[in-house]
Amino acid sequence: MTDKIVQSIDIDHVARIEGKAGIEVHFDGADVKIAHVNIFEGPRFFEAITVGRPVEEAVAVFPRVCSFCAAAHKITAVLAAENALRIEPTEQTTKIRELCYLGDHIESHALHLFFLALPDFLGFPDAFSMGKVHKDLIKTAIALKDIGADIQTVIGSRYIHQENVLIGGFGRLPSRRNMEGLATRLKGLFNMAEDALEVLVSFPNWSEVEGERLHLALRPVGEEYGVFGDTVEATDGTKFKTHAYRMRIQELVIPHSFAKHSRYQDRTFVTGALSRVTLFGDLLSGRSKELVEMYSDFLDPNNPLANNFAQAVELVHWIRRAHTIAFDLAKSMRDESRVEYKLGKEQSGVAVTEAPRGMLAYTIRVDSKGVITKSDIITPTAMFLPVMEEDLKRLTAALLNVGTEKEEIAQKLQTVVRSYDPCVSCSVHITDVE
Amino acid sequence: MIKEDTRADVRERPRIGVYALTSCYGCQLMMATVSDILEVANVFDIRCFYMVSSASTMDEEVDIAFVEGSVSTEKDLKEILEIRKNCKTLVAMGACAVHGGVQSWAEGNLSYDEIYEEVYGDDKIDMPGLQAAPISQYVHVDYSLPGCPPEEDEIMYFLTTFLVGSFPEQKDYPVCAECRTTGNPCILIESNVPCLGSVTTAGCGARCITFNVPCIGCRGPVPHNTAWFDALATVFKKRGFTEEFVRARLKIFAAHNKNLDKMLKKAFGGDK
Numbered sequence: 188m189t190d191k192i193v194q195s196i197d198i199d200h201v202a203r204i205e206g207k208a209g210i211e212v213h214f215d216g217a218d219v220k221i222a223h224v225n226i227f228e229g230p231r232f233f234e235a236i237t238v239g240r241p242v243e244e245a246v247a248v249f250p251r252v253c254s255f256c257a258a259a260h261k262i263t264a265v266l267a268a269e270n271a272l273r274i275e276p277t278e279q280t281t282k283i284r285e286l287c288y289l290g291d292h293i294e295s296h297a298l299h300l301f302f303l304a305l306p307d308f309l310g311f312p313d314a315f316s317m318g319k320v321h322k323d324l325i326k327t328a329i330a331l332k333d334i335g336a337d338i339q340t341v342i343g344s345r346y347i348h349q350e351n352v353l354i355g356g357f358g359r360l361p362s363r364r365n366m367e368g369l370a371t372r373l374k375g376l377f378n379m380a381e382d383a384l385e386v387l388v389s390f391p392n393w394s395e396v397e398g399e400r401l402h403l404a405l406r407p408v409g410e411e412y413g414v415f416g417d418t419v420e421a422t423d424g425t426k427f428k429t430h431a432y433r434m435r436i437q438e439l440v441i442p443h444s445f446a447k448h449s450r451y452q453d454r455t456f457v458t459g460a461l462s463r464v465t466l467f468g469d470l471l472s473g474r475s476k477e478l479v480e481m482y483s484d485f486l487d488p489n490n491p492l493a494n495n496f497a498q499a500v501e502l503v504h505w506i507r508r509a510h511t512i513a514f515d516l517a518k519s520m521r522d523e524s525r526v527e528y529k530l531g532k533e534q535s536g537v538a539v540t541e542a543p544r545g546m547l548a549y550t551i552r553v554d555s556k557g558v559i560t561k562s563d564i565i566t567p568t569a570m571f572l573p574v575m576e577e578d579l580k581r582l583t584a585a586l587l588n589v590g591t592e593k594e595e596i597a598q599k600l601q602t603v604v605r606s607y608d609p610c611v612s613c614s615v616h617i618t619d620v621e
Numbered sequence: 622m623i624k625e626d627t628r629a630d631v632r633e634r635p636r637i638g639v640y641a642l643t644s645c646y647g648c649q650l651m652m653a654t655v656s657d658i659l660e661v662a663n664v665f666d667i668r669c670f671y672m673v674s675s676a677s678t679m680d681e682e683v684d685i686a687f688v689e690g691s692v693s694t695e696k697d698l699k700e701i702l703e704i705r706k707n708c709k710t711l712v713a714m715g716a717c718a719v720h721g722g723v724q725s726w727a728e729g730n731l732s733y734d735e736i737y738e739e740v741y742g743d744d745k746i747d748m749p750g751l752q753a754a755p756i757s758q759y760v761h762v763d764y765s766l767p768g769c770p771p772e773e774d775e776i777m778y779f780l781t782t783f784l785v786g787s788f789p790e791q792k793d794y795p796v797c798a799e800c801r802t803t804g805n806p807c808i809l810i811e812s813n814v815p816c817l818g819s820v821t822t823a824g825c826g827a828r829c830i831t832f833n834v835p836c837i838g839c840r841g842p843v844p845h846n847t848a849w850f851d852a853l854a855t856v857f858k859k860r861g862f863t864e865e866f867v868r869a870r871l872k873i874f875a876a877h878n879k880n881l882d883k884m885l886k887k888a889f890g891g892d893k
Contacts, residue, residue: 202675205646229643229693229724230750235739236726240869247837248873251723251769254647302653302673313674315662325659332654344832347647347770348839351832358833601675612645 193220196583196597201604203303203313205255206611210600212579217587222580224572224604228611234562242268242553245562246354249549252564253612254347255298258291258339259542261352267549268354271536272528279523280356281415282512286369287342287352288414288540289509294335294346295543296460296498296505299608300383301328304495307602308390327382331502334372338509341365355525366517373510380506381478384499388482392492395585396578396603399489401454402462403570405429405541412463412470412504414541420466421451422488429539432548436565448573449565455573458545459607460497461488475504491578492606498543530557542567544610568610575607635783638669638683640704642690642697643724643753646672647770648715649689655773664784679703685710685783687766691717691724691753698751698759705760712779713755713762716769720841721877723769724753728876755877764789767822769839769874775824792823793845796836797853800827808835809853815862817870819853820884841875842884854888864889 198210211223233252237245249264250257262284269276276284301324302314311317318325336346341361343349351358401423405416419435420426427435439448449456464471465488468479478500479486485496533554540547545567552561579600586596639649649672655661669677679700686708692698705711716722727736733752756762766779766789779789796818800807808830809816816835818827822843829836848854857867864885871881 200671200677200679202671202677203673205672207641207671227694227696229691229697229753230737230740231643231693231724231753232727232736232740233723235731235736236724238739239730240726244837244870244873248723248726251645251647254645254650254770257645257647298650298654306675312676313670315659315667315674318659336654344828344834345770347650350829350834350837353834358829359831 194593196593196600198597198601201601203306204605204609204611205253206609208604208609208611210579210597210604212583212600214583214587217584219580219584219587222576222583224576224579226611231612234564237559237562240559242272242551242557242559243354245551245559247350249564250348252566253610255295255610256291256542256544256547257348258287258343258352259540259547261343261349262288263538263540263542263547263549264551265352265354266538266540267536267551268553269528269536270538271534271551271553272354273531273534274355274526274528276356276526277523279520280526282516283342283357283361284352285414286509286512286516287339287349289505289512290335290338290342290346292335292414292505292543293502293509294332294339296502297328297331297335299543300495300498300502301325301331303608304605305383305386307605308387324382324386327379330376330379331506334369334376334506337372338369338513341369353525355527356523357525360520360523363517363520366513366520370510370513370517373506373513376506377474380503383502384478384482384496387495387499388485392485392487392490393582393599394490396492396582397487397490398578398581400574401451401456402465402488403451403456403458403546404462404466405539405546407467407470410470411508412467412472413508416539416541419539419546421456422465425452429548430537432537432539432565433550433563436548436570438565449570455577457571457574458567459494459571460501460543461486461491461494462545463541464497464500471500471504474507475500478503491575491603494606494608498608530555533560535561544568544608545570566610571607572609575604575609578603634664634666635685636666636668636683637685637687638681638704638708639667639672639687640669640679640689640700641672642688642701642718642756643693644690644715644717644722646689648718651770651773652687652714652776655776657777661780665780680707682707684708685712687712687714688718688756689714691721692751692756692759693724693753694750701756701760710763710783711760712764712766713757714766715771716767716839716841716874717753718756719765719767720875721753721755723873725876726873728752728872758877765791767840768824772824772826791844793843793847794823795819795843795847795849796821796823796825796827796830796840797849799823799825800830803827803831805830807853808833809856809860813860815857815866815870817867819856820848820867820871820888837873838871839874842871842878842880844880846880846884846887848884848888850887855890858889
């Protein structure tokens with residue numbers, strides 16, 4: 188009769204993720220009643236504390252939302268501010284920003300894959316102990332993390348909270364020689380960039396966690412798989428302009444969460460590397476396209492663990508794309524001053540970009556004195572958390588059905604949470620899936 | 622040379638814990654990615670570092686605790702009290718732990734309820750939140766490691782002083798001192814931009830000014846009343862920047878700093 192007593196799995200603190208979150212699952216036999224992702228980060232109120240402050244100060248504060256994706260927040264906030272001030276960055280500025288943004292993706296994906304995710308698959312508590320056995324792997328991890336960080340440092344002043352990404356351009360431009368150095372290093376990493384994928388393909392996705400889901404991603408501008416765009420597309424065939432995101436993506440405040448819940452046309456949805464590869468994988472080119480075709484089985488859109496593979500493929504692509512941009516800038520970079528803006532009437536600006544973990548949306552309203560009157564941010568983690576909880580519920584039920592021990596279930600639940608690469612600082616959240 | 626991880630060594634190595642309250646996790650990310658991290662992991666016995674290791678635990682005693690983040694919830698408060706109880710030396714790491722951080726920007730202007738309403742409207746959330754505060758508001762702090770985020774060389778300096786049984790000294794001179802030795806032109810004087818270097822604690826090597834970006838004070842006010850009052854700190858007034866403007870900007874990172882008003886009064890000649 189013991190299987191009739193309501194039992195629970197409580198993980199107070201999921202290690203190896205960005206931020207502080209726990210997992211709480213209640214079940215009665217194999218009937219899972221509740222699957223919670225409890226997020227214990229306190230509220231940080233970025234949308235409130237920036238109101239009444241000069242827009243230049245506010246864009247310096249926004250990257251502080253999150254350290255793993257600081258450049259994403261900085262660049263997206265600056266784009267929204269420029270949109271509100273009705274100025275356009277120059278082509279060169281956009282190119283340098285894209286390189287800086289790719290630095291963020293490379294650093295973030297490398298940290299997630301090697302330091303946070305792979306220890307699970309290879310059976311270690313952390314990358315330090317993993318590195319004692321797999322010395323080459325940790326060398327690769329550090330080399331990839333370093334190039335991602337150094338791209339951001341060379342362009343943005345440092346790799347956490349870049350100050351040299353400003354409204355209208357840069358305080359000081361990197362030199363051609365800087366770009367040449369980055370291009371040379373990036374070229375030398377083409378092979379290493381494939382190492383994460385090489386390890387991962389020995390570990391097939393768990394079918395127990397599979398379930399249909401809706402993906403949303405930004406269609407990249409031009410013909411190249413990338414991070415900027417102005418149209419969001421969904422796997423159900425619908426799309427909308429980024430300027431309309433507040434109409435299309437609803438935010439709900441739920442009783443026990445400091446993070447608002449996102450819905451797209453009343454449906455939960457996911458965003459992130461797997462969504463990008465699912466929707467726009469055909470825009471990948473060269474080696475990354477080859478790899479996507481070679482390992483398409485691993486890139487199942489309905490399996491959250493496939494996000495690890497999608498990030499590993501992106502790492503290959505981002506390193507090559509970053510090399511192309513740096514190589515080009517090493518030849519073409521010219522001196523350019525910041526685009527200046529004139530303050531006019533009070534106006535709003537919008538920007539949506541693809542951050543390492545998925546779509547990041549900013550709206551900033553600036554008045555005639557250059558002061559913020561309203562801001563709105565939706566982070567990728569707030570978007571995909573409800574689906575993550577559905578996955579935890581499904582996985583627990585499937586494992587209970589085959590009599591898996593609680594301890595093993597707990598381990599697997601954490602691996603699924605990590606595969607999303609959640610960014611808890613971005614979203615404070617407790618929710619209930621019933 | 623990297624020592625082997627034998628049990629005898631484990632007993633001798635200083636035990637450290639790295640903990641997070643409400644923050645962006647940037648200080649921990651800095652610490653986890655210092656270039657000598659593998660050696661750090663060998664010479665210290667890391668008992669708690671949730672961001673990087675699943676072999677972490679909150680309730681174990683450690684010699685040195687590094688705490689990132691502000692106290693922003695009841696849970697944060699419970700944890701910082703527990704961390705203090707379990708450690709010999711407590712280091713406040715980064716702007717949030719030291720001065721409350723950017724989430725304290727509205728301190729003194731808006732109440733918790735007002736900020737809450739701006740973000741969540743009338744909807745209710747059943748989790749007790751607190752007005753963000755530095756950890757020193759609740760527990761004794763032994764050392765402060767400033768910065769948003771802290772610099773890699775300072776993290777290594779703190780770690781190595783603890784390793785040899787010494788203690789880290791606080792920098793008591795402003796960013797301007799480093800900016801002069803870096804050889805930058807003074808952008809406050811030459812370009813008339815509100816650079817906070819003269820009143821901000823050094824240690825960053827004048828990173829932002831080197832990028833022609835004005836200092837926004839992420840390392841907090843210079844301690845011990847040693848800002849450059851007889852030189853650049855008085856230039857704000859001459860250049861038309863008001864005391865209120867400079868105060869608001871300094872409050873981005875240091876809203877809870879007790880020296881702030883005194884320092885500004887002196888810089889703007891309010892005592893004369």
